[in-house]
Amino acid sequence: MDISPKGVVGSVQRLLATAQNGLEVIRFGGLSHDVESSPFEVVERRRMYRLRHYFPDDATPGRPVVLLVPPLMVNADIWDVNAAGGAVGILHAGGIDCWVIDFGSPATEEGGWERDLADHVLAVNSAIDTVCEATGAQLHLMGYSQGGMFAYQTTAYRYGKGVASIVTFGSPVDIVNGMPFGLPYGLVSEVADFLADHVMHRLPITESMVRIGFQMLDPVKTAKSRLDFLLQLHDREALLPKERQRRFLNSEGWVGYAGPAVADLLKQFVAHNRMMLGGFVIRDHPVSLAELKCPILAFVGEVDDIGQPAAVRGIVRAAPNAEVYEASLVAGHFGLVAGSTATNHTWPIVRDWIAWMDGNAALPEQITPMQEHVAGNAPRTxxxxxxxxxxxxxxxxxxxxxxxxxxxxxxxxxxxxxxGEAARALPRLTRLGMIQPHTRISLGKLLSEHASRAPQKDLVLFDDRVHTNAAVEERVDNVVRGLISVGIRPAMRVGIMMETRPSALASVAALSRIGAVAVLLAPGAELDRAIELTGVHTLITDPENLRTAATTAARVLVLGGGDSRALAVPTGDRVIDLEQIDPARVRVPAWYRPNPGLARELAFVLVLGSGERLEAKYITNHRWALSAFGTASAADLDRRDTVYCLAPLHHSSGLLVSLGGAIAGGSRIALARPMDMDPGRFAEEVHRYGVTVVTYTWTMLRELLDAQAFPVGHNHPIRLFIGSGMPAGLWRRTVEQFAPARVLEFYASIDGDVVLANVPGTKIGSKGRPVPGTARVELVAYDPVSEQILVGDDGFARRCADNEPGLLLGKAVDGGDISDGGLRGVFRAGDAWWPTENLFRRDTDGDYWLVDRRDTVIRTARGPVFTQPIVDVLNDITPVDMEVAFGLKTAAGVVAAAALSVRDGFRIEPGDITEAMRGLEPGQRPDLVYVVEEIPRSSSFRPSAPAVQAAGLPEAGPGTCIYNRETEAYEVLTAADAERLLG
Missing domain, CATH: 1.10.287 (Helix Hairpins)
Known part of the structure; x- marks a missing residue:
């Protein structure tokens, strides 16, 4: 210690200066300084924002324009904290016209605490329009932290109109890769969803809570900065240059956060990660960052704990149609936009970026194309x-x-x-196990449960509109009233012939809510025969199918299309427009009880097949619930999923898997318009809706693969394809083109409760194993010629050995009625089983493989030949597009034949067929394999063997091959071979 007179005087002066400065800080919150804010004027005042124009007196024409967006918890002065060394100061000095949107504080703005995220996105959208109109130029949209998220979201919402580029600073996109402290996303997602639903919409975050929260993110740095300030309190000249920034961080810069906005953030972007997946909702409009096509520059803070590098770099996957660049700085979250790093690096880089965008300079060397995976991308918590x-x-x-x-x-x-997966599956399986014949369970009941638990949760997406649980519930109840007014009662069979649309879903649900039976009919498919077969007297249709429906003898009810649509035929006693019925004026009768359906009662009728094979299949509420909960469990569907229903509702896959699984899993349902598999629309809607699961039937994905709707390596949100009937070769192409998505193939019997699922997806072509909670299955020896189950010496059915084809049986519900086609005494006296219509084999691992339908086995002189193995090996040949197998009658007897079509740009040789058929036993190889121009498909996209079979024997020539059993090779069919074959 210096105890000299000079030292003592210096210490006293230092003490006095400290006391004087400290008193000023205590009285006024800080030291007075002469650092002034940059000049601006407020050019627009709206309920949600004020629009600032900085340096309004500068009228230099032709300047590039920027609009700066702050995050919600920091006020708009963040862009001017360092005055001449801040954002607007440096950019203006660089010849750039600066505009800033100011959301104000929810504590002082009218209705501020009720604001949600959509309010802010729409505010930015409005401000863009104003700036573009005022300047006559496109602007560069810039946002810090959540302000950058708003920049992404708003530009996508307006499809890029008026935005030349986007620049963001520490703005996370892939929340999954930015979890604090390395926490598992599943855990954070569950907590975020709970908080969003039950806490945050009631609890605003005040300014003091925001300030303390940010300071607690780095308590050591906060404490150090305060200690440094105290240690320098005697040196006023050293403190003044940083005083404005210190006061901003300590108190003046923070604003509150409205509860609904927090709830939206947690639900859409934390719990569901929809910035990455797409399908986030602005009011009722689904949006995806795949809409972004303008250049993007994202600043990455290498030591940013809020906008962690991996989360920020998610934009390169979320915006696959944009050129994405990055500038990586050794800075924290705040340091990216304020402080010495921002002054010396951030804003000069932004200035040079704009110059490059305008073609006036080279791309700055600090800016590089963004790579998703880089060294040091791990979160630095x-x-x-x-x-x-x-x-x-x-x-x-x-x-x-x-x-x-x-x-x-x-x-x-x-x-x-x-x-988490087990926790989701267990309640579903438990509920399945508790269903008894008298249990109330139905489609209508499950929808009501969702509406009661989460009324504002998104449920249906269609035509770029989002409908919540509450909106769907209201629509269904209105349709119920309309149906009641025209005489629909419980247990009545009512046909539904509609395109896939929300009104079709509402019709099915309304009949379920009444307790009536929905008979689902494919548009344009043998309608009169189907109506006669199912006993339908009333038919619900949409305007598109009204003309066809009106030609039947049934009474027609028209639903959908809105009040202003014109109907193809006039209404009257036989044609009633349900949309013209005012539900408020309908008197609900005393007999009406919502959702009365019991598990044992008939709920749906499906019409399958065509021509002589047209048949009705009857589905109880229990059978529907079995498939619904089984699908949700096998596919691990939950509230984060959006299920894209390509399969039509009149198909079993659409009704039982798509609709049933989504509702049982609590997922969103995206309905696809009839689009003849338009690849462009498919790609747009997958991104826009944030589709994670796509349903299919048979060869439905063929056109999408051929057109490469998503080329190999193109980013997409799909994790799973679920459905039934996909050929093996198409399956391989699907997982290759849509990697890392996988295929979950189901088999569900119409009669009985058998549901198989290939959950791992590793054995392409297999139907998998029984879904937990569904019927126990057995495979019994079966003679497809005599159509009899083979028995042992004890008279009971003989179980099949591994890889032996047999008939698949499902255990009947104890005490259930099996009088219509069931079997008793199969393995022991009194047991009860349902036979399916299909033959299977079970491999040594216990997985089941479809062999054939009982009625399509080819009965040749050498014995039965099964069609499905032939189809599987042919479809696995790269040039093959589609294929069918069937029996052809000739003078010499029935021969096994297969027809195939060839993909564009490919050709097939006899050697390709020979090599593929080596996977089958010689006796199971077809006698003929020939090329056809086209293989017709049914409305469910199933290749039609009867249509090709009806054309008869093929002509000899290079397109037809015959199997030579001596050489075990396929050879071109000659005229002599054809004559011999014909006998």
Whole structure:
């Protein structure tokens, strides 16, 4: 210590200066300074915002224009904290016209605490229109943190109109890769969803809570900055240049966060990660960042704990149609936009970016094309920093510490994700197990449960509109009143012939709610015969199918299309427009009880096949619930999924798998318009709706694959395809083109409760194993010629050995009625089983493989030949487009034949067929394989064997091959071979 007179005087002066400055801070909140804000004028005032125009006196023509968007918890002065060294100061000095949107504080704005995220996006959208109109130019939209998220969302919402480029600073996109402290996303998602639904919409976050929260993110840095300030309190000249920034961070810069906006953020972008997947909702409009096509520059803070690098770099996958660049700086979240790093690096880079965009300069060397996977992309949380700091004491310790950190993190994450999947499946399986014949369960009841639990949750997406649970519930109840007014009663069979649309879903649900039976009919498919077969006297249709429906003898009810649509035929006693009935004026009768359906009662009738094979299949509420909950469990569907229903509702896959699984899983349902598989629309809607699961039937995905709706390597949100009937070759092409998505193939018997699912998807072509909670299955020896089950010496059915074809049986419900086609005494006296219509084999692992339908086995002189194995091996030949197998009658007897069509740009040789058929036993190989121009398909996209079979024997020539049993090879059919074959 200096005790000289000079030293003592200096200490006293320092003490006095400290006291004087400290008193000023206590009285006025800080030190007075002469750092002035940049000049601006408010050019527009709206309920949601004020629009600032900085340096309004500068009328230099032709300047590039920027609009800066702050995050919700920081006020708009963030762009001018450092005055001349801040954003607007540096950009203006660089010849750029600066505009800033100011949302104000929800604590002082009218209705501020009721604001949601859509309010802010629409505010930015309005401000863009104003700036573009005022300047006559496109603008560069820039946002910090959540302001950058708004920039992405707003530009996508307006399909890029008026936006020349987007620049963001520490703005996370892929929330899954930006979890704090390495927490598992599944856990964070569950907590976020709970908070959004039950807490945050009632609890606003005040300014003090925001300030304390941000300071707690880095308490060491906060404490250090305050200590540094106290230690320098005597040196006023050293403190003044940073005083404005200090006061901004300590108190003046923070604003509150409205509860509904927090709830939206948690639900849409944390719990459901819809910035990445697409399908986030602005009012009732679904939006995807795939709509972004303008250049994007994202600033990445290498030590940013809020906008973590991996989360920020998610934009390169979320916006696959945009050129995405990045500028990586060693900075934290705040340091990206304010402070010395921002002054010296961020804003000069932004200035140079705009110059490059205008063609006046080269691309700055600090800006590089963004790569999704880069070294150091892992989250750098406070915990990670402590590990790295401690490990820095010993290099070896660092390596071991990192390995242990990764192992522990991956183990915890994997365990929690598995636990989450089990937690979702268990209630579904438990509910399935509790269903008894007298249990009330139905489609209408499940929809009512969803509406009661989460009325504002999104449920249906269609034609770029989103309908909530509450809106769907209201629509269904209105349709119920309309149906009641025209005489629909419980247990009545009512036909539905409609295109896939919300009104079709509402019709099915309304009949379920009444307790009536919905008979689902394919538009344009043998309508009169189907109506006669099912006993339908009333038919619900839409305007598109009205003309066809009116030609039948049934009474026609028209639904959908809105009040202003014109109908093809006049209404009257036989044609009633349900949309003209005012539900409020309908008196609900005393007999009406919503959702009365019992598990044992008939709920739906499906009409399958065509011509002589046209048949009705009857589905009870229990059978529907079995498929619904079984699908939801096998596919692990939950509220984060959006299921895209390509399969029509009149098909079993659409009704039982798509609609049933989505409702049972609590997922969103995206309905696809009849589009003749338009690949362009498919790609747009997958992104816009955030589709994670796509349903299919048979060869439905063929056109999408041929057109490469998503080329290999193109980013998409799809994780799963679910359906039935997909050929093996198409399956392989699907998983290759849509990697890492997989295929979940189902088999569900119409009679009985058999549901198989190939959950792992590793055995392409297999139908998998029984879904837990569904019927127990057995495979019994079966003679397809005599159509008899083979029995042992004890008279009971003989179980099949591994890989032996047999008839698949499903265990009947104890006490259930099996009088219509069931079997008793199969394996023991009194047992009850339902036979399916299909033959299977079971491999040594216990997986089931479809062999044939009982009625399509080819009965040749050498024995039965099964069609499905032939189809599978042919479809796996790369040039083959579609194929069918069937029996052809000749003078010499029935021969096994297969017809195939060839993909454009390919050709097929006899050697290709020979090689493919080596996978079958010689006796199971077809006698003829020939090429046809086209193979017709049914309305469910199933290749039609009868249509090709009806054309008869093919002509000899290069397009037809015959099997030579001596050489075990396929050879071109000659005229002599054809004559011999004909006998």
């Amino acid at each position: 406070a915990a990670t920093r402590m590990v790295h700091t401690a490990a820095g004491l010993a290099e070896a310790g660092a390596g071991v510490g990192k390995v242990l950190e990764n192992i522990a993190g991956n183990t915890i994450r994997g365990s929690l994700e598995m636990a």
